[in-house]
Structure formats: structure tokens, C-alpha cells
Amino acid sequence: MLFLFFDTSLDRLSAGLAHEEQVIAEHSEDCPRGHADRLAPLLRDLMAAAGLRFGDLDGIGCTLGPGTFTGIRSGIAAARALGLAANLPATGVTTLDALAHTLICVEPAGAPVTAVIDARRGELYFRHFRPDGTPVGAPLRAPAASAKSHCPPGTRLLVGSGAAILRDVLGCGLPRTDVRAPSPRALAVTLNRALRRHQGHGYISGPKPLYLRPADATPPADWRQPPGEA
């Protein structure tokens, strides 16, 4: 399984090529905004440097979010377009899974892990994992103040941009503030697993974004179905 992967969901942009769990080419850069326009040239350069063509690949993998809405969409749109155009399976993993594995794939965690992203506006995105990386429950969004009620008791490793916030709320836990975005290696490990299920297939349907936060939009209070519209 040889695949192209990328993460555009947070304020770093990472992309690479992997064979199974092995990263064979990678690039990461700080990218507070503008992932969309940066991504295609980066992928072009990666492929060229590796001397690969899309026909040589077995799949495309990306992160699904949560993260910035525009960042998530850039990755999803790219994965879908590449999958469609190259007739390759395209799939994704949550950014929280990739974050947790950024710790776990380096050294066994020895304790449960919570991946937590600062969602701004006083909220957090998070997901819990067993020490081996198996997720416990679904990805969540909650106000930081009430995050405690969504966290199992006991000491945990906290990873991601919201680690310090969650530690303060919980009053315990070990924040790893150095890890703010998924590493290329973690992307390769998690996406390899996700793509394996689709190996040998062409493009079926694209990965679905995981925003975890609804769009800011409320219909006017006096809204009623306009006459003549179904």
C-alpha cells in the first residue's frame, strides 16, 4: 500500500508519501491560513521529488477534522479530487485520532490519552483513547468549563492545542503542549489502517468532513415557507 497523505485541518500543513506505516517523503510547515492554495504545489513537488506518478499509488488519505472549517474543506476537496481523477480510494481519519497517535506511535503511552484541540470561543474538541490508541467514544465538542463531565477519571496524557486548557479544567493530567498537530508518521500509521480496507478499489466516494460545529446560521424568526416553494 503506497499512498499520498496530508493534513490541512490545523495551523500546520503536513503532507507526505508512505509505504504501509513507513513515511518515505514528508513536508511540514506552519500554515495559519491558505492551506488550499499551498496544497497542490506541495503535492506536485512531493510526487516529483519521489519520482512517482499518481498511477503508482494505491490510495489518498487526509484528515477529516475537527479544525478550521476552511482547512478541513481544503483537505477533503483535495482528497476527493485526487481520488476521483486518479481512480484511487480516498479516505480519512479524524484529526484527533492522528493527534493521539502522534504520541502513541513514538512510544507506548502507558496511560490513556485525550487528544484535545482548542476550538476557540471557550470550547474544546476532544476524543479519548486507550493507551494503545483505540478510541473510547466519539469525538466531542464541549465548552471547556463543562469538559470535565465528558472525561473519564484518572490521570491521562493530554495532547493537542487544548491540552493546557483541559489540564486546568480537570486539575490533573499531563499536557504535552509540544504536540499541536499530527506528525507525518502518525498520519501514515492511522491512514494506512483506514486505507487498507479499500485497497484495490477505485474511487467510490469521498471522505466526509467532521466539523463538530454547526455553521453559524439561524433563519430569521419570522421565517415561513415562501408561497409557491416546496
Added chain:
Amino acid sequence: MEPDRVVLGIESSCDETAAAVVDSRRRIRANVILSQHAQHSPFRGVVPELAARSHAERLDLTVQEALRQAECPWEALDAVAATAGPGLLGGVLVGTVTAKCIALVHDLPYIAVNHLEAHALTPRLTDCLDFPYLALLVSGGHSQFVAVAGVGQHALLGTTRDDAAGEAFDKAARLLGLGFPGGPAIERAAHDGDPDRFPLPRPLAGQAGADMSFSGLKTALVHVVARQGARPLDDGTRADLAASFQKAIVETLADRLEQAVRAFRRLHAAGTVVVLAGGVAANQALRARLSGAAADQGMRLIAPPAHLCTDNAAMVAWVGLERLADGTVSALEEPSRARWPLAGGSV
């Protein structure tokens, strides 16, 4: 003879998710448009984040469907073009990323298209029109008179000082309790109405220069509606209001066209064509009236069929073909932008 070229076009700058395949013989081989109107209707306007989410979940299959309808394999494509602005950036980015990635996989040129230029060049696709011509672009976000001298060669002759014409239609429809988008709803309602029952202003009428203004018209309509009392409008009054409002916009544009033709002739004495483009150009009353107004000036009015006036990807693919022909394709680094004026300041 130059071999046939085939371009895939992508449009996602507002609330239509669209993909089209067009060739250099001006054949529209596929023109797929998924409208999001139903999603935005409850909000009486386009919600940018909802639009962007919808584009991201549907554009890949829209492209696939266009290629299927066109019976066009990837290998038959010569370039991929996408609207790169102006528009709602979230949606624009979905389109440009998609186009760039397809171009990357198949080693094709990518072409970043200005959405307004796509509207302005549509009659070259539909009517084999030669440069130069005077274009009136009237859409949801823009109202401008542009002297079109060539691909990428545009001079702004006049623009709206406040609302765009389509925006005015949309706001008026909201006020009258009609649906979204407002233009078609007003046109439908106006059909049975008396356009002379309610006198409304003709902003800037007779004034020199080809600028436009529509916000005063909207305010005048607010006052007229208020004078009808607190009761909900009855259908007859609503139809008369819609007809009166539509006539005010149409007459205003006819008056402004006279000025714009003068400015255009100073640049291109030999030009004989006025093009009506953009979503509002779908309006039949406007087409009929401007046709007469152009004739009075010794000009001929050309308006593309209504479905190629509102947002579509065939017009984007066409600009792709024009750019391919003159060799001005884009790099994958080309930025996407929310704002991208077609031409610099008033002449």
C-alpha cells in the same frame, strides 16, 4: 485547422455547484448545475459557510457527472478551469483545490478564471461574438458597464455606487414576502401586475457618467409598502409592487445604458454590440427593454440564454478555452481570492 480542445470548467463561487465540459467548437458537451437555493431559502440569502460545506460534499460527483454526460475520459481533456474569484472564498477554494488536483493528476494546465470575465465572455461562446463590445454585467454581487476589448482586457465604464441590481431584486423580494432568489420571484409576481401603479424613482436618470445606484429605489419601495398599512399585502398589490419595482430597475438600466454607450464609443468608435450578462440578464422584461434602448443608440443587444446568464460552469470552461488559445494558463500556486476586480477605475 486547430485541433479540437476540450476544457473542464468548475464553478463554486456562490450557491451553485457546477461543472461543465466545453470544446473549442463551442459545443457545450455537459453543463451540470446543482443549485443550493433550497438550503439557503430559509435564511433569505446565501449563508457562506453552508454554501462552502455543500460544495465540498458535492463537487466531486458533479465533476464526475459532467464527464459522464460529455462521454469525456480524463485523457480527452486539455485543461481544467475554475472560478478563482471574486466570490465567497470558502466555496471558491473548494473549486480551485478540486481543479488544481485534477490538473495535477493528469498533468494538465490549470486556469484560474475571473467569474465576472466568465459572465462577460459568455456571448463569445453562445454567439461567436468578436471583440470589442460593451458589456452590462448585472448579477447578485455586481453591476457594471465594461468595455471588453479582449481576453483579460477590460475597461470599467461605470459601476453601482451601492447595491448590485440582483441584490436590489433580492431585497425587494424579501420585503414583498416573495421567495429567494428574489429576481425570478419578482419577475413571476410582476407578470400579473400593473407596472405603473406605484411611481418609484429612477436613480441618477439623465446624469452624465455610466454609474448606477439602486439603494434609493429599495428605500422608496420600503415607504410604499409601509403606506399599504399593517395588513399583509394582498396578491394584487404585491403583483403591482413587483411590476412597478421591476420597471424602475429596467428603466434605470435603460437610461444608464445610453450614457455607457457614449463612453464606450469614445474608446471603440466602431463597436456595435451591447452584451447583457450575469444573473439579472435572465429577466425577460430587462432583455426586451434594453434591446430597444440599444437599437435607439444604433447598437445590437446580445444576451445569452437565461440558463447561461445565471451562474454555470460552461462559461468558466469557455474562458479556459480562450486562455488556452492565447497561452495564458495559471500556475498551481495561483491564489484564489474573494475580491478580484475585472478592471481598474472608471474611464
